[in-house]
Amino acid sequence: MEKELEQFLKSGAAQKFMSLTENTPNTFGKMNVLQMLEHVAEWASISSGKLKFELQTPIEHLPNWKAFLLSEKEFMPNTKNSLMDDEPLQSSFESVEEGVLKIQKSLDAYFERFKNKELETEMHPFFGALNFEEWALLHGKHLRHHLRQFGVNF
Numbered sequence: 001m002e003k004e005l006e007q008f009l010k011s012g013a014a015q016k017f018m019s020l021t022e023n024t025p026n027t028f029g030k031m032n033v034l035q036m037l038e039h040v041a042e043w044a045s046i047s048s049g050k051l052k053f054e055l056q057t058p059i060e061h062l063p064n065w066k067a068f069l070l071s072e073k074e075f076m077p078n079t080k081n082s083l084m085d086d087e088p089l090q091s092s093f094e095s096v097e098e099g100v101l102k103i104q105k106s107l108d109a110y111f112e113r114f115k116n117k118e119l120e121t122e123m124h125p126f127f128g129a130l131n132f133e134e135w136a137l138l139h140g141k142h143l144r145h146h147l148r149q150f151g152v153n154f
Contacts, residue, residue: 005136005140021096028078037093039088041103045109046124050106057128075141
């Protein structure tokens with residue numbers, strides 16, 4: 001894993017998320033900051049195996065999804081997630097700090113899950129079975145997407 005991406009996942013993303021407040025306006029999408037943090041924490045927990053989904057993508061489409069994952073392309077604003085309701089669920093978080101802590105715990109669990117097992121995989125509902133490096137790339141894209149959603153620059 002690139003050192004820059006590793007640093008981003010281990011602490012940089014949390015620092016960026018901590019720059020938000022509960023009232024930071026979004027630049028796209030329907031989620032507020034706390035809803036977004038809940039979403040990111042929940043989806044990050046898939047990589048550690050704590051949350052499981054069945055594959056949603058037809059097998060014949062997986063090469064295209066994997067090609068996107070391995071590319072420099074980022075998620076577009078308002079990218080639809082078919083496993084989420086059209087209206088965001090209420091967040092259980094009471095503060096940005098609580099949400100960021102949960103995200104970091106989910107990312108730490110990912111690192112622990114793959115410690116000395118980098119070639120093992122965990123299933124992502126859209127991208128299929130991903131190994132340690134592929135999950136890192138996906139986490140990077142996903143976290144940057146939601147930071148951009150609230151105007152955080154890189």
